Amino acid sequence: MEAGAEQGDIAARLEDEALIVDVDGYEGPLDLLLTLSRRQKVDLRRISVLQLAEQYLTFVEAARALRIELAADYLVMAAWLAFLKSRLLLPPDPTEEGPSAEDLAAHLAFQLERLEAMREAAGRLMGRDRLGRDFFARGAPETQAIEKRTQHTATLLELIQAYARLRTKDEFRPYAFDRTDIYPLETALERLRGMIGEAVQWSDLAGFLPPGWRAAGTRRRSALASTFAASLELAKQGRLDIQQTETFAPIRLRHRQGEVR
Amino acid sequence: MNDETDKGPGLFPVPPMGEQERMIEAVLFASAEPVTSAELAKRLPEGCDVAEALVHLRNRYAGRGVHLVRVGDGWAMRTAADLGWLMRTEQVETRRLSRAAIETLAIIAYHQPVTRAEIEEIRGVTLSRGTIDQLMELDWIRFGRRRMTPGRPLTFVVTDGFLDHFGLETPRDLPGLKELREAGLLDSRGMPGAQSLPGEDEDEDPGQTELFED
Amino acid sequence: MNDETDKGPGLFPVPPMGEQERMIEAVLFASAEPVTSAELAKRLPEGCDVAEALVHLRNRYAGRGVHLVRVGDGWAMRTAADLGWLMRTEQVETRRLSRAAIETLAIIAYHQPVTRAEIEEIRGVTLSRGTIDQLMELDWIRFGRRRMTPGRPLTFVVTDGFLDHFGLETPRDLPGLKELREAGLLDSRGMPGAQSLPGEDEDEDPGQTELFED
Numbered sequence: 001m002e003a004g005a006e007q008g009d010i011a012a013r014l015e016d017e018a019l020i021v022d023v024d025g026y027e028g029p030l031d032l033l034l035t036l037s038r039r040q041k042v043d044l045r046r047i048s049v050l051q052l053a054e055q056y057l058t059f060v061e062a063a064r065a066l067r068i069e070l071a072a073d074y075l076v077m078a079a080w081l082a083f084l085k086s087r088l089l090l091p092p093d094p095t096e097e098g099p100s101a102e103d104l105a106a107h108l109a110f111q112l113e114r115l116e117a118m119r120e121a122a123g124r125l126m127g128r129d130r131l132g133r134d135f136f137a138r139g140a141p142e143t144q145a146i147e148k149r150t151q152h153t154a155t156l157l158e159l160i161q162a163y164a165r166l167r168t169k170d171e172f173r174p175y176a177f178d179r180t181d182i183y184p185l186e187t188a189l190e191r192l193r194g195m196i197g198e199a200v201q202w203s204d205l206a207g208f209l210p211p212g213w214r215a216a217g218t219r220r221r222s223a224l225a226s227t228f229a230a231s232l233e234l235a236k237q238g239r240l241d242i243q244q245t246e247t248f249a250p251i252r253l254r255h256r257q258g259e260v261r
Numbered sequence: 262m263n264d265e266t267d268k269g270p271g272l273f274p275v276p277p278m279g280e281q282e283r284m285i286e287a288v289l290f291a292s293a294e295p296v297t298s299a300e301l302a303k304r305l306p307e308g309c310d311v312a313e314a315l316v317h318l319r320n321r322y323a324g325r326g327v328h329l330v331r332v333g334d335g336w337a338m339r340t341a342a343d344l345g346w347l348m349r350t351e352q353v354e355t356r357r358l359s360r361a362a363i364e365t366l367a368i369i370a371y372h373q374p375v376t377r378a379e380i381e382e383i384r385g386v387t388l389s390r391g392t393i394d395q396l397m398e399l400d401w402i403r404f405g406r407r408r409m410t411p412g413r414p415l416t417f418v419v420t421d422g423f424l425d426h427f428g429l430e431t432p433r434d435l436p437g438l439k440e441l442r443e444a445g446l447l448d449s450r451g452m453p454g455a456q457s458l459p460g461e462d463e464d465e466d467p468g469q470t471e472l473f474e475d
Numbered sequence: 476m477n478d479e480t481d482k483g484p485g486l487f488p489v490p491p492m493g494e495q496e497r498m499i500e501a502v503l504f505a506s507a508e509p510v511t512s513a514e515l516a517k518r519l520p521e522g523c524d525v526a527e528a529l530v531h532l533r534n535r536y537a538g539r540g541v542h543l544v545r546v547g548d549g550w551a552m553r554t555a556a557d558l559g560w561l562m563r564t565e566q567v568e569t570r571r572l573s574r575a576a577i578e579t580l581a582i583i584a585y586h587q588p589v590t591r592a593e594i595e596e597i598r599g600v601t602l603s604r605g606t607i608d609q610l611m612e613l614d615w616i617r618f619g620r621r622r623m624t625p626g627r628p629l630t631f632v633v634t635d636g637f638l639d640h641f642g643l644e645t646p647r648d649l650p651g652l653k654e655l656r657e658a659g660l661l662d663s664r665g666m667p668g669a670q671s672l673p674g675e676d677e678d679e680d681p682g683q684t685e686l687f688e689d
Contacts, residue, residue: 156429
């Protein structure tokens with residue numbers, strides 16, 4: 001390998017790392033792609049989507065090497081770009097249905113161009129002369145109080161916020177589970193903590209469900225889920241063991257032997 | 262933006278009289294209070310002749326719908342006294358609707374036709390007579406059909422005046438809870454499997470848009 | 476509210492144009508908010524030609540320190556932008572908007588009426604809570620009509636308050652709008668071959684362009 005190419009490699013890698021360090025500064029994968037596309041130093045209409053896909057995938061690889069967790073949407077985009085890349089590289093399969101790789105690439109280029117256009121538009125908008133900063137309304141609007149009439153008024157925002165307040169006033173109460181079909185984790189934890197000491201033998205998880213929550217249906221599902229979650233928590237604390245002999249077999253719990261209660 | 266250094270003496274030529282007049286015009290227009298000559302002189306570039314510009318400005322507005330007038334030791338723009346009658350509609354004093362009224366109105370808008378008992382159930386408080394009267398007077402609600410349940414209670418619905426005021430085409434354009442949440446207008450997150458409040462819609466799923474389906 | 480007796484037809488002669496201009500001048504000066512032509516017509520005596528008087532008034536203030544500007548359906552007096560530096564004491568400190576809020580605002584302005592899903596598609600990122608909220612509180616955006624597509628999503632449009640703030644007569648005057656449209660960058664174009672998900676909207680969008688059509 002030529003030394004120059006290697007150096008270029010290193011430079012590109014450093015650049016990628018700089019991007020990664022800054023990943024929080026990006027507003028999603030499209031924003032990142034737009035930044036990457038500027039490296040090609042061409043008009044967005046002439047961008048090489050293949051090259052862009054490769055740059056993006058390199059970026060994701062580098063992030064992985066640095067053990068940086070990328071948000072799911074970055075990974076979704078990576079998977080899609082990998083797919084697009086393979087489609088672009090392979091000769092078109094005439095039997096394959098759906099849009100061609102070129103159509104997909106063109107759409108991505110369109111999205112980037114549109115995002116950039118909106119950015120520029122936003123910049124121009126904010127750069128305009130603005131009320132209260134560059135031009136001003138009448139400072140002393142005149143009202144001559146001859147006949148005063150009081151009119152009550154409200155805005156749509158006030159209206160819908162009032163409604164939202166009403167509809168959600170119960171939800172603002174932290175975890176007040178008065179909802180009949182939900183068995184909260186806290187309750188399950190408390191119940192299981194109390195019962196597990198008696199479980200000297202392996203006992204079916206379902207046996208720990210509270211009475212009234214055992215019949216099949218939403219209530220049972222909720223109680224089962226919460227009790228299972230609670231059992232995981234207690235297992236983590238070393239207070240019980242969990243066993244499942246095969247997939248879909250009953251889950252069984254046992255008080256951990258020798259544990260000081 | 263200009264700053265103090267912009268009016269260092271001799272650095273910039275004094276603006277022409279027409280320009281000085283424009284500046285005073287703008288300042289007096291935008292100011293909430295009358296402005297004194299001294300204050301004007303301070304704001305305008307060095308070397309301006311505020312007194313002369315004021316004379317020009319006063320002449321320019323002579324006989325117009327707005328005058329340049331002296332108020333105490335300051336200057337202000339005021340509408341011509343003979344046109345005061347035009348300003349009469351300006352005297353409507355707008356006041357925020359009370360919390361009780363806006364909540365009641367919201368419930369009627371979202372749940373119409375809705376009975377008094379249902380409104381009280383949702384709000385958890387007794388509905389005062391004045392609230393309904395006020396909303397009726399504003400022409401935002403009216404009586405709907407009687408509910409075909411024991412006691413045949415009256416229902417309330419919103420009016421076209423309501424739609425007009427809130428810029429809605431139909432009550433269906435009101436955002437639903439999910440949409441409010443998505444728009445960030447609602448802080449709390451929905452509880453999975455959360456049930457509708459008692460007294461609300463009988464449907465299983467209180468999807469807001471459904472309320473208005475025909 | 477104007478008293479009907481003020482403008483009994485035929486009882487009083489229509490005031491001369493100069494007088495009509497004065498009246499409009501006074502009304503617009505008295506109000507900090509834009510006043511619609513319809514509102515002006517209601518206030519002026521019967522038979523006045525508001526449109527013509529507005530043309531005269533606009534010419535009269537051309538080049539002055541204060542201008543007559545159009546804001547959507549309304550009219551308002553505003554100081555000339557080149558004199559903004561004189562009004563430092565009147566300047567209101569506006570909250571700095573986040574990049575997300577600014578971009579979202581631009582997308583709504585240029586693509587209106589636009590759904591939440593479309594905004595997210597353009598930005599390639601989920602609209603964070605609080606962004607819409609903030610723009611609504613500034614009275615720069617409001618809910619438009621629901622899109623008549625599956626899920627009937629809400630749309631957003633900009634308000635007259637937006638136009639007023641950015642000194643635009645109509646949404647058509649947005650800078651670069653024509654070029655963007657000609658470049659096809661305002662088309663709502665979905666991913667080729669993508670199935671529309673329920674609740675999402677497809678390209679068939681009544682009203683997308685009609686707003687800007689003459």
